[in-house]
Amino acid sequence: MSERPPLPDALPLPVVDNHTHLDIGASSRDSWPEHAAVDAADAELAALLDDAVRVNVPRAVQVGCDLPSARWTAELVAREPRLVGAVALHPNEAPRLAETGELEAAYAEIAALARRPRIRCVGETGLDYFRTGPEGQAVQQESFRWHIALAKELDLTLQIHDRDAHEDVLRLLAEEGAPRRTVFHCFSGDGDMARRAVEAGYYLSFAGTVTFKNAQGLRDALAVTPLDRLQVETDAPYLTPTPYRGRPNASYLVPHTVRAMAQTLAVDVPTLCRALAATSEQLYGPWD
Structure with a gap:
């Protein structure tokens, strides 16, 4: 794996990483002791969380x-x-499980995991x-409908994966x-779709892709x-923002994306940080 980018300057106020995959590449995923603390189980994972705290990204949603x-997430x-956590069957996972006859059992296990106290989100699901x-x-589409129903039943936030499927997702x-709290993870639509999503009451989450020259x-x-x-x-370890595109992503790189977002929105960085943090709490509740 490529060398990780250096720490950026810290944000002036804390924000949440709305969507990360700490399990991808984590050495502890399949061998974590039953009652181990995260720093004892995987020093690299703990270091990533510590680095995020250093740049004022003290919390994240693990998906x-x-x-x-x-x-592993639960x-x-x-x-x-x-x-806090999100659990679901990725849209590309559903057809594979259907082919092997395991989809219904997988639904049952996801539903059980989603009921755990620190699971605050159903996701990522979609098309x-x-x-x-x-x-x-x-x-x-059947899987997406099932996850929508689960999020509503448990009153959890829904995080959507939408790739080349905008119209069917909407x-x-x-x-x-x-669900009353529905977030498009790594939003990939255009301005017209953004307007339609906002009018419907949805939330849009932007990743490092918003910093790319061709975006x-x-x-x-x-x-x-x-x-x-x-x-x-x-969406770590993917979608690393400019100027480190192609290298491993992590929550501590959120400041690059926040600053690029503030520039596009023509607002100062503290104002954007305050808005992001307030909305995170509305979506996922307190981390304590």
Whole structure:
């Protein structure tokens, strides 16, 4: 793996990383002792969390989107006060499980994990027509409907994965009735879609992609999104912001994205930080 980027200057006020995958690349994922603290179980993971605190990103939403990562997430957030959790079956996972006859059992386990106290979100769920072809779309849509219903039943926030499927994602949310807290993780639409999503009451989370030179469409979407509908995320270890694109991402790099967002929105960084933090608490509740 490439060398991690250096720490940026700290933000003036704390913000939350709305979406990260600490399990990807974590040496402890499959061998974590039952009652270990995170720093004892995986020193690298603990160092990443510590680095994030140093730059005023003291909290994050850890996302598990297959059964192994959902189990790992539930255990991790129960021990680590800097994290709350999200669990779901990724849209690309649903067709695979359907083929092996394991989908119903997987639903049952996700539903049980979602009931744990520090699981505050169902996600990431949604549709992905980039990696799954037409033959898997019906199963993806069925899975998305199931996750929407679970989030509403448990009154949890819903985090959406939407790749090359904007119209169907919006349609299914309208048909099913979206949970009252619905977030588009790593928003990938244009300004028109952003307006439609905001009008429907949804929240938009922007990742390091908004800093990319060729992402003017994302910046157009950001520019029309009200401050109280925004979140920021890493989707780590992916989507590392400029100037470190291509190197491993982590929560401590959120300041790069926040500063780029503030520039696009023509607001000062403290104002944006305050808005992001307030909305995070509305979406996920207190971390304590």
